[in-house]
Amino acid sequence: MAAIENPFYTHEHHGDYEEISIGRLDLEEGGSIPDCHLAVTTFGTLSEAKDNVILVVTWYSGTHQIFREQYIGENHALDPSRYFIVVINQIGNGLSTAPHNASGVNAELAMSAFPKVRIGDDVVAQERLLREHFGIDHLQLVVGGSMGAQQTYEWAVRFPDKVLRAAPIAGTAQNTDHDFLYVRTLMEAITSDPGFRDGEYSSNDEVQVGLERHARMWGVMGFSTEFWKQGVYQGLGFDDMDAFLAGFLQPYFTVRDPDDLLAMMWKWQRGDVARHTGGDLGAALARITAKTFVIPIDEDMFFPPRDCSFEQNMVKGSELRVVNDVLGHLGLFAVNPDYMPQIDRHLRDLLRTPVG
């Protein structure tokens, strides 16, 4: 019932970041986080007019670190010499307030007692942080992949006057039923491990069996059938698929906190901008005034391009920009050298597009 230590969620693994309190956050599902902290990292300099801001939001299991390492730099569209780039870690990701780290005034929310948090809660928290902490009212761009795409859409629908451009990558505004089912099997891989003890383990190590099973299910859906057929993992330095799973995908997940992952998965399952419009997805997407590039990955097995283009067709003035990557959904990791050039090209085109 008390918060636990996990060395993964530290500066050692995540470099510089700041934990910023936004105070009490009341939640859509009821209850509240007494003192919600968001882990934030910034790149570049905020202009005096505060008109050069890009917000980057994080995906399931991810943190700001992948953006620092792969997406942000003077050689990228997310260029800190031109923009003030703010990466905000989602609630539950383990750097921001999350089940495993809930302590102090949040102690009653630790572990299995953590409340249900929705995508909308994240976006409300992010907006408050940007406004109160940085004085930021307008965003040149909101961008994120997967659950980050869910947050991007939520921003564009909830705060249309604040979002000038939006780039949801490999994700949807309304989570699909298929995705809901997929995520449930991922959750069950963890919760079925006796070591999980209904969320009251004392270390993620006790849930290693479940976390590894969960990782192997990512192996089935996270990449593409062609990724495995072509043996792409060999180019990444692994002799065979089991070496790749054991050396890459399993350790990626086993260091993470099970309750944190489950909090994010519950949220992922329910991402839906149509909550603003009584279930009418078209009406919700019609609220978007941001110039929007919808960016699916062609081989994505659970956010396939047709699901993304279905929504893109409902966003006024939007464009569909399909990224080609045999890695499928986990192309987001940017390990394919052809991936970032495509992302950069689309984001540069978007940032060059006049708005307003």
Place this chain on the structure above:
Amino acid sequence: MAAIENPFYTHEHHGDYEEISIGRLDLEEGGSIPDCHLAVTTFGTLSEAKDNVILVVTWYSGTHQIFREQYIGENHALDPSRYFIVVINQIGNGLSTAPHNASGVNAELAMSAFPKVRIGDDVVAQERLLREHFGIDHLQLVVGGSMGAQQTYEWAVRFPDKVLRAAPIAGTAQNTDHDFLYVRTLMEAITSDPGFRDGEYSSNDEVQVGLERHARMWGVMGFSTEFWKQGVYQGLGFDDMDAFLAGFLQPYFTVRDPDDLLAMMWKWQRGDVARHTGGDLGAALARITAKTFVIPIDEDMFFPPRDCSFEQNMVKGSELRVVNDVLGHLGLFAVNPDYMPQIDRHLRDLLRTPVG
């Protein structure tokens, strides 16, 4: 360690069928089945020249019954007024010799002691049965879906002189790595259930949790993303996706025997005609002299058409006939009214094609 009763594997649920012994079957992986029984059902009349035979082979978890109910009839290509149609249940499926029913002289093979059986073992057993029991030497057609496609390819490669036509539906000659990984997650869904007790449960009911988890994973990969998006299950009489899972997919699997399913899955993972040619898939497929129609289902998520056409390109004189079905792989169940007309058209075209 002893065989157990399971009321699903009876005439009550499977109508008429005959259990035919082929005697001792030595296995590719070593060991043998002392008295291998194959459950067989036939339709139509064997011609005097024994030249009107169609062999139908079964898929994972399937039996002859789905063919009786959906595929075979005077209104279908598999027409018992013209052909003598023999459906042979695969080893391990629970009607043929399988872990849960191994008794008598097979008693030492019961439950977790069941030996590893390969696709090649099935085909050797089937060939012996057809030859010794029926005096059949030539097959107008071998047809099967999924693991039945694996057996179909194995027949065409192993016994090219006996197979005049072949129709592998929704399956491959060499199982893909992706498929191997998918099947492993299915296996883990069952074996991770504490009630499984390393295969030594006393009733499938004790493994219900694992069998249901396994069923839900079929829900993710067995249909297509569009199946769920379009709510196709509503047309099948279910209000929502959980009702469909609880009313259809979960009970489909929970009545079955876990060890039997695992024996089939181990076999499925390793289907590979290139075992005949030192790993050279092209050389193996080049042995096929049967007129072959390769029949993938367009929305199949784990035997996608491109994997099937990759192999089809290596079979001389073959044709690719893609079936359109939003149900994806489980289109095989023939619940979509548009499915069987496509299958029948392709099989009629194939049966009309002169050979030899």
